[in-house]
Amino acid sequence: MLASQPPAHLFVDTSGSCEGLFALLGRALEYGAKSLLVLAADANNFTPVQLDARLQALPIPVFGGIFPEIIADGQHLKRGSLVCALPIVAQVHHIDALSDPTVDYFTDAETLKARTPPGATLVTLVDGLSKRIAALLENLYEVFGDRYRYIGGGAGSLSFTQKPCLISNQGLRVDCAQITALSVPISLGIDHGWHKFAGPFFVTGAYDNTITALDYKPAFEVYRAVVEADSGKQFGTDNFFDLAKAYPFGLERLAGDVVVRDPLFHDGNKLVCVGEVPPNHIVYILKGEADSLLEASRRCAQRTQTDAPPLIGLLFDCISRTLFLEARFIEEVNNIHQALPSGLPLVGGLSLGEIADAGNTCLEFFNKTAVLGILSSEEQGT
Template structure:
């Protein structure tokens, strides 16, 4: 449920009948981020277990809010803060049935792939995955995840619930130029394409397409319209979002781009992105449970691209659901894909229906 103020959040928590096993997921709009420490103090005083993240927008029905809180109650079998290559758990995940992992991750961490690899090595295909990268609208890298112990960055929070789910993902971007081979990259930093400086290759393509001069100072203003697409075996794309240049004019992306993979430079339009969100909504609606909770993670730069049409996308999704959709604008989206593996997406829409 969406609560506009800290007072309403506290009031609601006070009235809840919670067991020792219950935990509250709290998503915080970044304009309310100064109240996170007070939430932690309050919940510790009440012996209420919490985990959550700070997001640039909270998605509620067909609206996007930059302040306030979304709160949901779960009864997880496991919840923990994960650091790269550090996940301690004695639970036998192979015995889980119809389990879903809620994944909140620092969306601007260069360690996102290491974090994803850490949980997938432990959980494998024994759970379904859904979640999104936390972080601020300014794209400034600051602590954005929290639990009862404090606020963190460069980390991931995983909460596993014994509930079946339907999870769908689409993006709506299509090929503009490519393929290019990644001849030098490090984690989320793209250095060279076909042995040429990646920024120069990218700059040339964008300038030809948009008939403009791309300067380093306004890189993100135009880059949000032209993501990279890692080419998969079936020729589909895993989208990567270029968000900045480092001091060496190398391209910083949300999530990793592997060495020696092939990428296309992509483009999109409002209609193609809208069509993608309608597609996943229809697919989810055809598989929905009798009782379910819809959970949505939609990319922040996708929302920037769609501008004042973004709420039309939310309305398109909501119209296929019987209950109010809740979620967040994310910096990187997390989902299971068709073969059950965990995948980090960018500039995509992930919709999940959790069985109640």
């Protein structure tokens, strides 16, 4: 049995203040929301002391996160908040200790599945600076498999300082995953526009999200030689990300495509990335141009076309695409927004990594990628 729901309703504050967010929450409750999606920009500088009491007092489920920047109905906001009033009840769960090497996420995932409606869409948000995101996603997919659909991304700050960034009924949370089950289907589009430039390289040393050696040589030395030769620029004491944003890594997959990994900074000769890089794996250094990335955003939007009545457009677009495209990033947002059904809200986070099932084979943690989902307004019944 399918019950059609009205589209989600969006409330936006551009001040970035706590009072502005609280006003949005009040308006969404008055509107009659059954659950709330809340996204906020890191520049708001929200803290648990400021928000926890108000979040804990909410009478309905709330989920979401703090991202470097957010998308609010096609607006690109570096400061501000949005609250999306959803006409369906969300089931929000958390898996903690996302950097702890001793934790078995498989058991947590099994417990979660027992409480999750069959075939639900799982909005999967993580602390983007946690060290075991890939391990969590592997266990999550091992338990849930391809009968569920997935979309999400990494919350956090471009300061690369880990701090509370996931929004819940318990308050702001850190170093965890938030899995929100919505009993509606979703249509997904995924694309990035990067291509192989140098390599292949063999990862001869790596742990968690850190590469220590490529082809038995110190990782940063190998990476620096390629990037400096092509860019004509040199790495200094404070310009690593400015250069690295144009030269991500690509993890080779069996189908011949690549999953992008963003190098964040170097620690001596070690390279620290967003998301794990497994040892004994083939990687490439990638390169892209603005036009190839923008064309990828158009393909991403085209792949989400569906005849089902839409509820909301949900976008997780890597923050480093913003930094790479600079003034042209608004073209990427417009490519996606204009392809959606007229009047459909588009909301999202400019994220530290993106989450989706790229083809019913595994649950990936992407970097430098656009992941767009159109949630249907037809709620699945039992």
